[in-house]
Amino acid sequence: MGKSRTAPSQIDLITRYREVRALSEALAAPLSDADATVQSMADASPAKWHLAHASWFFETFVLRDHVPGYTPFDARYTFLFNSYYEAEGPRHARPMRGMLTRPSLKDVRAYRAHVDKALVTALPMLKPEVQALVLLGLNHEQQHQELMLTDIQHLLSLNPLEPALFDAPNALPAPIPGPLHWIEGRQGLVEVGDDGKGDFAFDCEGPRHKAVLHPHALAHRLITNGEWIDFIEDGGYARTSHWLSDGWAWVQAEGIEAPLYWKRNEQGWTRYGLDGRKPVNRAAPVTHISLYEADAYAHWAGFRLPTEAEWESAALNIAPTSGNQLDGAACPRARAAEGGSVLTQMFGDVWEWTGSAYRPHPGFRAAEGAVGEYNGKFMSGQFVLKGGSCATPRGHVRASYRNFFYPHQRWQFTGLRLAKDL
Amino acid sequence: MGKSRTAPSQIDLITRYREVRALSEALAAPLSDADATVQSMADASPAKWHLAHASWFFETFVLRDHVPGYTPFDARYTFLFNSYYEAEGPRHARPMRGMLTRPSLKDVRAYRAHVDKALVTALPMLKPEVQALVLLGLNHEQQHQELMLTDIQHLLSLNPLEPALFDAPNALPAPIPGPLHWIEGRQGLVEVGDDGKGDFAFDCEGPRHKAVLHPHALAHRLITNGEWIDFIEDGGYARTSHWLSDGWAWVQAEGIEAPLYWKRNEQGWTRYGLDGRKPVNRAAPVTHISLYEADAYAHWAGFRLPTEAEWESAALNIAPTSGNQLDGAACPRARAAEGGSVLTQMFGDVWEWTGSAYRPHPGFRAAEGAVGEYNGKFMSGQFVLKGGSCATPRGHVRASYRNFFYPHQRWQFTGLRLAKDL
Amino acid sequence: MGKSRTAPSQIDLITRYREVRALSEALAAPLSDADATVQSMADASPAKWHLAHASWFFETFVLRDHVPGYTPFDARYTFLFNSYYEAEGPRHARPMRGMLTRPSLKDVRAYRAHVDKALVTALPMLKPEVQALVLLGLNHEQQHQELMLTDIQHLLSLNPLEPALFDAPNALPAPIPGPLHWIEGRQGLVEVGDDGKGDFAFDCEGPRHKAVLHPHALAHRLITNGEWIDFIEDGGYARTSHWLSDGWAWVQAEGIEAPLYWKRNEQGWTRYGLDGRKPVNRAAPVTHISLYEADAYAHWAGFRLPTEAEWESAALNIAPTSGNQLDGAACPRARAAEGGSVLTQMFGDVWEWTGSAYRPHPGFRAAEGAVGEYNGKFMSGQFVLKGGSCATPRGHVRASYRNFFYPHQRWQFTGLRLAKDL
């Protein structure tokens, strides 16, 4: 579960509640009932499901448990919209979420309004530890906002019509970033992990703990699409020696030849995004790559991925609200890297694969009860990603934030920054 | 392809065109955009897809090929809504039909209206052989009407809310049918297969040919749910000796214990239908059973399934428009079997599994060209079913009609009538 | 089960028993313990398993049931070597037969000797109906002899060393057969199926029954490798219009481009056989093709496959012991077709795919009890093959004999003869 150390002021919490909830609605606004219903793969969920599930979280852990007299909108929704909380009883099978043509998107919006009304009314009377659950629920909903966007993109990408959901402004052509510069990192003992001083952090971000950093440097910017095309053209996807063994098996089995959503035509590479199919912008950070691809690129380039501690230590002095996040113009943004003497693009644009497995920080204990299922049980087989993306709501991410995916997954806005030993 | 031997009168064809097209719309009327979009399994298609594909057939084989100046509604729809006509070029992969959240149901209705307008305008000028294609298209659309209903039922059955699409009238309790009577069939040489005298038949129904019938009798009525419960309670699903080897493997692998859509609760067996979940009616014909189940039941009962020729020969004197078909009240209908001296329930209610593999009649040759892909290429691994069901549009079925499904499939309204050697 | 209508004379039965059993040993003689142990696919069984299972049949249905005081060789073998007789209790899972490194081939030979000794001793005292079971067991063992050979060939084909088990004599180059001639078949009512007059037939071969033949002709010889290469070179495997729908799916999924065991090198096509890898002989009948391939070839050539009744009726006057069978020189044999005025190659060389599904003959009833599981339960999804092959023991096959395989299977010596409507 998340931890909120001080009771957020009530006004702030209500304001924040309204803002977060409204953003979900805004993101879903261009969707039809059908768009919001279909599940494109087992890893993804329908938009309607995200909208309802985020409400189920408030209804279950706040309204049901702490607001006497609350009447559930529909008692059957618990079965439908629980995600994976085993302690909350049986639930609709994950790969069958796309079968739920009923309730409709309109019904789900009514469900959200019902929960909103009850919650906003009850908020001022809630005890601080319950307000902390509301704050957790808001952070949870923000996570689902990002997933909802990437899931919709995946769904629409499977439609031969390749519809555009949004118009993207016609960006001025961005200059191709210059060569990588290397920014030396701290060495020796550092402190990383959630320090318990912010308003909120997920349980897996802590505890604060010491880590050793060996002499190393990080690239001052992300790897671009242009650099990725160099990798492709140099046979990067065809030469087994660059690849982890599992990665090579994945490349062979799936016939992988480029990042997700890329296609080659006579003019060159194009990519699909929520603004439709467009030419690949060589100046923008590469995205929709798996850990296997990121690792193979790093091997090909003669470098490696950063460790989580290296990345986190380097990010401690950078404002986590900086960078190109969900309210930004393009996803991700093509941008000339500044001078090269400082780290850029650390927050926003793309989640950066680290070379660190997603395992507990020293001293980590999962919370008891249903909300304790939040993070700890996913700690096998996945890798940590840092820094948020252009689909992460601004204010949601921070240096200690740990995102995690399996090494083959790439429908999130995932990218890479190189590191090297000194 | 189908064959229409005499040019149907123009007035009739326009009327018939309007009626068939209107029935599709009526059947889809209770569906939301989401209901009409989702594909519940690879065997099924979204309702929207059925509606569009039936129009694509007219647009392609009639309007495009024979109506100069016709402007396609949307050139991209050819790729989306071709089913399996290899000669018509590449097409959207069948298991991905459910990803098409766009075009919307509303768009598809506009597509239908566009085709209707063009076709009704052109009809009077079409040459007889093109009018025959229109008649084929109408029969094709009727097939898709039945599939659309059974596909929707399958989809909604996967929703834990088990929504009812229609209200079924509360039938008077039907008396349990009495014991089976046996109606002796013709012996020796008979003629079966399409005789070329009706307005229309699919290519696979002919040619007319001689067949030998050995001494046999058919049960005067269908097997009921009550009799099926006897089979279950006698361990029918647990005793391997009743089953075809492939059937037993299917029972074991899928954990089959009852017809599709059945569940047992404290009060007994219930079944899901488009009118929601209801108690199983012991008087009604059993339905949603596979060939494997039908065959195992017959073995358990000491009898066998009819051959196609036995069934067809017996049906030659029965009006194919009789029985409980798509315009009937309940699906299938519980009905006391009359006296027992004549065959009843031959048309309508449920498709009757025969013991005959779906192979070409002697002398069959598939038509050339794209419409020739219609039936011949499916002639391996499937069994013939006869007689139509409560979801078959009245007027669509006849004695020579050959429906065909794989022996494990059971989401259609499939049932059985026993036969025996004399 | 099989039926032997007259008690075979004891002397003959003992002689025949010894001969059949000795042939199994002779066929297995070149095998190492390892060769005889490995299972190359779920459809195949280890040679050791065939040798033991054929003995288990005698031990179970003859010695255990009818010879008081018989002591089983090893009580645990029942579990290991029962094939699919559900009535005989649980058994080792079929796909795990290749895990049985113990008992060794030597142990299995000792098991066979133990059974032989007991059976030869008991034979003179056995009642006629039990002697009939012995005859059934011998026919059963002959079936396994053919399977053993084809299973070994499949196994060794997966070894990159492509070992030769036998030396094949260097045949004189055979002249390429001339064009196909068509031999008109009987028309109207014919009698086919086992007539109960021979010493033995399997249950599924009967009963004798009437069938109608429509005007047709059969090709006077089998299709050759040379003709098959023409099919390949004309794009036969690449043009969907020739294929059954299931067949095309199989071709695509498995990447099929030629008969099993064929490879192309610079000199042309080669094939693997128990005599190693050799050039494809254009004069020899094509073999190791699936029903899908046979049907596609027939479609490409403008003809069709014979029905079972057509083939059987034509074969009634041909000696079933003729042709190139298991004791012949090459498998299959390249042979100039004689004149063209008579049917040739009907027995032996290759099993001929028919267009008939393997379903019961009219009036068929499976025998009661365990041996009744013999054939009836396989009557779905398979096609009938007729005439035996170069791996069928001479004396085993006859006109009414029904072999059956799934339409994708092709590791048997399967080939085709064309038919056409007149």
Add this chain to the structure above:
Amino acid sequence: MGKSRTAPSQIDLITRYREVRALSEALAAPLSDADATVQSMADASPAKWHLAHASWFFETFVLRDHVPGYTPFDARYTFLFNSYYEAEGPRHARPMRGMLTRPSLKDVRAYRAHVDKALVTALPMLKPEVQALVLLGLNHEQQHQELMLTDIQHLLSLNPLEPALFDAPNALPAPIPGPLHWIEGRQGLVEVGDDGKGDFAFDCEGPRHKAVLHPHALAHRLITNGEWIDFIEDGGYARTSHWLSDGWAWVQAEGIEAPLYWKRNEQGWTRYGLDGRKPVNRAAPVTHISLYEADAYAHWAGFRLPTEAEWESAALNIAPTSGNQLDGAACPRARAAEGGSVLTQMFGDVWEWTGSAYRPHPGFRAAEGAVGEYNGKFMSGQFVLKGGSCATPRGHVRASYRNFFYPHQRWQFTGLRLAKDL
């Protein structure tokens, strides 16, 4: 690749070569040709393959590359017996290793003798860096000795006869170990990883590097079968809250209820081993458990798994040649834990799952060339195990040694030791 820092003296290397090679032969001595040929699952290899592959390593990287005039035993073996060295060209597919009934076990022994003769002759003339390759080859062969044993055990376990390969001496009943004691570990900065001072280490063991240890303690002994039965009886396998999410999915999909090779009968739990099926010894360490099971046990017990650095730091002062290793009496050994003031059972008995993902140590770079494929490419998705087992050749393991398997794998002798935070 491995590193040998000082050229081992020639006498020693020859002696060691002879000893290691002889041990492989001795371990394989009880196997039949069939035992040595069959592959029981994709994760395992046939014994014959292990024996040949270990020789291929010497033949390829030493004899072919560094001994002029060496004549390969059989040029085709390179294709058959390369494991995964992509740089060495194409090779027989791993899941098809069990199809190689030829060459025979006898042939493989001749291959080994051929390589031995050439290598022992050449050894004195080899340059130090080539002698280092020989030492690498010996360590490589030792790894395959352990795999060969566990692979044989897996194969024989699938035989319903459950054959015993060895007789195990009837051990005196061992007293049940007393309660766990906790041994506090070092805190703060420690040095772990290969220090480059031993004769040999695999590349992934280094470089030596600093790690931070947080306050913790390790259990003084391994978890026993008796304690594991307590876990089972307390519903350990049925309660999802103890399990990693991937682990719970594995438990459900595979129906896991106990360690591999365990079965319950009326007398209680039994386990299969190379000495046959025997009652589970409550005093012995539990083995054949997956990381998922080890982690679930630790969660159930209220503790956690050690990290690799915690384990390695604690093992630095313990002789790696101590404990019950491959030359010991039983596998693993039931043994009363001594007093409790020191760590016991650290080396030998069972590989201890750590909570550390198998990722590169800081500063790790894989060697160039084919031998560089040795370890680095497996660094995703696996966990580190430490300490060796009762099937590890004595002298092969050390504190820095990193074994690695996927979290679901358990056919090795895998077990667990608990750790806790202080």
